[in-house]
Amino acid sequence: MEGCDHVNVDIDQIMQHPVMTATPHQSIGHVRDVMATHHVSAMPVVNPDHEPIGIVTAADLLEEHLSGAPISGIMSQPVYTVPRYDGPHIAARIMRNHRLHHVVVTENKRVVGILSTYDLLRLVEDHRFVAKPGPTPARRSRARR
DSSP states (O other): OTTOOOOOOOHHHHSBOSOOOBOTTSBHHHHHHHHHHHTOSEEEEEOTTSOEEEEEEGGGGSSOOOTTSBGGGTOBSSOOEEETTSOHHHHHHHHHHHTOSEEEEEETTEEEEEEEHHHHHHHHHHSOOOOOOOOOHHHHHHHHO
């Protein structure tokens, strides 16, 4: 189709991986330090099978919390996930509908990556999209009928 740029990209190609994870019993202070040291803005919290059970974001750590308290006390639930080989539009829809900046990427229910709004913006920035021309005067008048 003329004027359209089709992007055939899987989430697997744009997600951040490997992804650092936390366990529910780890302390808020420890998770805050790891996130700061590695410059990450979100960290999935996983169970022993490496399945996501929560997520902690930099926004969760802005409030005053006891450093020794378990991260499970402030993690966000439910965790929104997207399969590794789905299209980015699925992740974008989840993020927009739930007003999120991160979704956890899974394969066989296990965490394999994380996708942020910045990753989606980078995808858009890396591809030129051509805007479709607006409706012609004849189409506009038909649309008003």
